[in-house]
Amino acid sequence: MLIRSLHSFLALHRYGTIVAAAEKVHLSQAAVSVQLKNVEEELGLSLFIRTKRSLEFTPAGFQLVRLAEQMVAIYEEMKALRDGGALGGVLTLGVINSALTGVLPRLLRKMTLANPNLEIKIIASISSDLVEMVDAGSLDAAIVTQPPEQFPTNLSIHHLYSEPFVLITPAEAPYDDVAEALASPIPYIAFDRSTWAGRLIDEFRIKRAVLTRPSMELNSLDAIAALVSQGLGVSIVPLIRGASWHKSANLNVVRLPNFDRPVSLVERKSHARIALTAMLVSFFDAPLTEFEQSED
Numbered sequence: 544m545l546i547r548s549l550h551s552f553l554a555l556h557r558y559g560t561i562v563a564a565a566e567k568v569h570l571s572q573a574a575v576s577v578q579l580k581n582v583e584e585e586l587g588l589s590l591f592i593r594t595k596r597s598l599e600f601t602p603a604g605f606q607l608v609r610l611a612e613q614m615v616a617i618y619e620e621m622k623a624l625r626d627g628g629a630l631g632g633v634l635t636l637g638v639i640n641s642a643l644t645g646v647l648p649r650l651l652r653k654m655t656l657a658n659p660n661l662e663i664k665i666i667a668s669i670s671s672d673l674v675e676m677v678d679a680g681s682l683d684a685a686i687v688t689q690p691p692e693q694f695p696t697n698l699s700i701h702h703l704y705s706e707p708f709v710l711i712t713p714a715e716a717p718y719d720d721v722a723e724a725l726a727s728p729i730p731y732i733a734f735d736r737s738t739w740a741g742r743l744i745d746e747f748r749i750k751r752a753v754l755t756r757p758s759m760e761l762n763s764l765d766a767i768a769a770l771v772s773q774g775l776g777v778s779i780v781p782l783i784r785g786a787s788w789h790k791s792a793n794l795n796v797v798r799l800p801n802f803d804r805p806v807s808l809v810e811r812k813s814h815a816r817i818a819l820t821a822m823l824v825s826f827f828d829a830p831l832t833e834f835e836q837s838e839d
Contacts, residue, residue, distance in 0.1 A: 548578040615815040631660030637673035637685030646785025684810035713774040717795035730758035732776035
């Protein structure tokens with residue numbers, strides 16, 4: 544069985560239509576259809592339910608997905624031997640927005656420089672949406688924060704690092720206590736409460752009976768930091784690994800004790816890019832940020 548036929552098979556599973564699959568594997572729709580038919584004939588299995596408008600997977604087709612992913616992953620590792628261990632292919636990675644302002648871009652650049660034939664496609668969203676996309680197979684993996692209590696059992700979680708939560712106040716009003724800061728005349732700016740980080744912050748405030756109503760709610764750490772630095776609010780936010788906004792002379796930044804969020808990579812337990820995700824996890828073995836070093 545040709546590996547490129549399995550690539551087409553997996554592209555159909557991921558993107559849903561022959562049109563989309565053909566675009567992703569850079570073949571004509573007719574060529575993809577022939578490859579899919581060849582896979583069925585070689586295995587002697589009915590993998591699809593064909594109608595005039597769609598192509599749906601049979602139970603056998605869904606079972607083949609995991610095995611096809613394993614075969615493609617092994618083939619990619621075999622190809623890497625030719626290039627001295629360098630890996631190639633396309634890694635579709637989901638990333639929480641905040642991670643894109645921290646250390647992640649530098650790690651991805653380092654990874655692609657070490658593997659010239661590697662392409663990384665980034666999808667930015669909130670953690671809960673990214674986990675759903677990984678579970679559905681539309682992403683190879685995702686970098687997310689605190690997982691919910693009900694986590695899909697077919698996913699693996701790799702802890703990458705932890706980020707502390709901090710209280711940020713204007714330098715001209717340098718509060719060090721959360722209750723005092725949020726009870727002050729300065730408005731409270733909430734970090735987006737639809738995100739897992741936002742929910743953790745709300746739980747932290749509730750446990751301490753600090754129930755100040757937010758005047759604003761934003762999903763941009765840079766925007767929150769900019770507003771606070773201008774004296775327009777106070778906030779509780781995660782300190783992103785590798786970020787630099789906390790070094791502003793206009794901000795007072797106080798690390799909150801025993802309040803951190805884990806950042807993890809989630810992936811399906813078996814998929815075609817597992818060698819690439821394993822490499823990505825290894826690239827997170829990096830030094831602490833200056834802020835973390837100063838606080839330890």
